[in-house]
Every structure is written in C-alpha cells, then in structure tokens.
Amino acid sequence: xxxxxxxxxxxxxxxxxxxxxxxxxxxxxxxxxxxxxxxxxxxxxxxxxxxxxxxxxxxxxxxxxxxxxxxxxxxxxxxxxxxxxxxxxxxxxxxxxxxxxxxxxxxxxxxxxxxxxxxxxxxxxxxxxxxxxxxxxxxxxxxxxxxxxxxxxxxxxxxxxxxxxxxxxxxxxxxxxxxxxxxxxxxxxxxxxxxxxxxxxxxxxxxxxxxxxxxxxxxxxxxxxxxxxxxxxxxxxxxxxxxxxxxxxxxxxxxxxx
Numbered sequence: 001x002x003x004x005x006x007x008x009x010x011x012x013x014x015x016x017x018x019x020x021x022x023x024x025x026x027x028x029x030x031x032x033x034x035x036x037x038x039x040x041x042x043x044x045x046x047x048x049x050x051x052x053x054x055x056x057x058x059x060x061x062x063x064x065x066x067x068x069x070x071x072x073x074x075x076x077x078x079x080x081x082x083x084x085x086x087x088x089x090x091x092x093x094x095x096x097x098x099x100x101x102x103x104x105x106x107x108x109x110x111x112x113x114x115x116x117x118x119x120x121x122x123x124x125x126x127x128x129x130x131x132x133x134x135x136x137x138x139x140x141x142x143x144x145x146x147x148x149x150x151x152x153x154x155x156x157x158x159x160x161x162x163x164x165x166x167x168x169x170x171x172x173x174x175x176x177x178x179x180x181x182x183x184x185x186x187x188x189x190x191x192x193x194x195x196x197x198x199x200x201x202x203x204x205x206x207x208x209x210x211x212x213x214x215x216x217x218x219x220x221x222x223x224x225x226x227x228x229x230x231x232x233x234x235x236x237x238x239x240x241x242x243x244x245x246x247x248x249x250x251x252x253x254x255x256x257x258x
Contacts, residue, residue, distance in 0.1 A: 004239040006031030010085035016042040020089035028054035035076040063117035073124040083128045088139045090117035096208045099151040110152035115159045138237045139180040143258030168247030177246040179237040184253025185215035185224040220255025
C-alpha cells in the first residue's frame with residue numbers, strides 16, 4: 001500500500017458515511033493520523049474499525065457553527081501537535097425541487113449546510129497551517145453549480161468554488177495549497193441518517209428523478225461514478241503528488257464540467 005500520508009495529520013469532516021468515510025479509511029491505510037468529525041454519533045464506529053490501522057480521534061460537532069469548527073481544529077492540535085491536511089466534506093442537498101417551491105427557511109438551511117462548514121473550517125485551520133508554513137486543503141464541491149432543482153445547494157457550492165480560488169491566492173506564498181473536487185452523480189449505499197428525515201412526496205420523487213436524468217445526460221460517460229472514483233481525486237489533491245497544484249476545482253463527473 002502506498003504510504004502517501006505517512007505521519008501526516010488530517011482533519012476529515014463529514015466522515016461518518018459515504019465519501020468522507022472512504023477518505024478516512026484510505027488515508028488511515030496510507031499512514032495518516034486522523035481527526036474524524038461528524039454531527040452523527042456513527043463517527044465513533046469508524047474509530048473502532050480503524051483500531052490498529054492508524055491513530056484516530058473522533059469527535060461529534062455541528063460544523064455549521066463557527067465555534068465548533070474552532071473547537072475541532074484545537075482538538076487536532078492538542079492531540080497531534082500540527083495540522084497538515086483538511087478535507088472539507090460536509091454538505092449535501094437537503095431538498096430537491098424547482099426554486100419557486102423552496103421556502104425561506106429551506107434556502108437558508110441549504111446554504112448553512114453546504115457552504116458554512118467549509119468556510120468556517122478553512123478559517124479555523126489557517127492559523128496552524130500558516131505557522132507551519134505548509135498545509136493542503138481539499139474542499140468537496142459539486143457539479144450541481146449547473147443543474148436543475150437544487151438552486152440553493154448550487155449557490156452554496158458556487159461559494160465553495162469561489163472560496164477555494166480566493167483562499168489559494170491568499171495562501172500560496174505561505175506554503176498552503178487549496179483545491180476542490182466537484183463530484184457528479186455518485187453511486188453510494190443508502191444513508192444511515194438521511195439529510196432530510198421527511199418521506200418525499202410523489203412529486204418530490206419525480207423532481208429527484210429529473211436530477212438523476214439530467215446528471216446522466218450531462219455526463220459524457222452517461223453513468224454515475226463510484227465512491228472510490230471520487231476519493232481518488234480527493235486523495236491526490238491532498239497528497240504531495242499535487243504539490244504544484246492550487247486554486248483549482250476539479251470536476252469528477254465523467255466529463256460533466258458543472
């Protein structure tokens with residue numbers, strides 16, 4: 001097994017399920033020392049699974065809150081003494097419907113979920129990375145910045161793309177790289193804790209299927225990707241193999257550029 005992350009300290013957010021969980025598993029196998037955070041208690045199961053594989057600390061936190069992001073980075077420094085990598089994976093569509101059907105509270109909730117955790121965690125990670133003179137940040141965005149029935153989510157991820165580019169400009173000369181991946185449609189097991197606990201109506205199922213159809217149509221490969229295909233891009237950008245890459249948002253969507 002490649003040991004790209006031997007001895008490096010990484011914070012991975014949204015690590016209890018899906019892409020974040022697989023990033024954690026792979027980075028642990030490649031020698032990383034990890035702080036894994038999620039709002040769900042499921043995150044602690046992953047710590048149990050990685051016993052003997054890597055040094056792992058798990059925390060529950062609501063990363064939509066500025067102070068919680070500060071607490072997480074402080075915990076990483078207290079436990080490991082440094083911070084080399086930040087993977088911002090928190091986010092995801094809560095509702096899927098034409099924009100005129102969104103309520104005010106839903107629009108605000110989408111932006112809080114898919115922009116602010118990345119914004120706050122980048123801010124919290126900067127001080128130790130600047131002091132070290134090194135660091136790699138990978139933000140997980142989305143090609144849904146061009147797509148249907150997810151306008152608030154797309155707007156939030158557009159903010160992630162802008163944050164990535166602007167922060168890369170500010171920090172490159174201080175040894176910090178900031179990049180993003182933009183996943184397209186991705187095959188994943190059912191979420192153990194759904195983003196939206198309400199059972200979708202028949203109309204909402206139709207709207208969601210229209211997202212699936214549009215995603216497949218926009219992809220040159222005409223298929224969904226796998227979790228591992230998404231994770232490979234994230235790990236590459238986080239690794240020293242990408243040492244001359246910063247300020248990009250890399251679509252991982254079978255040719256859909258978002």
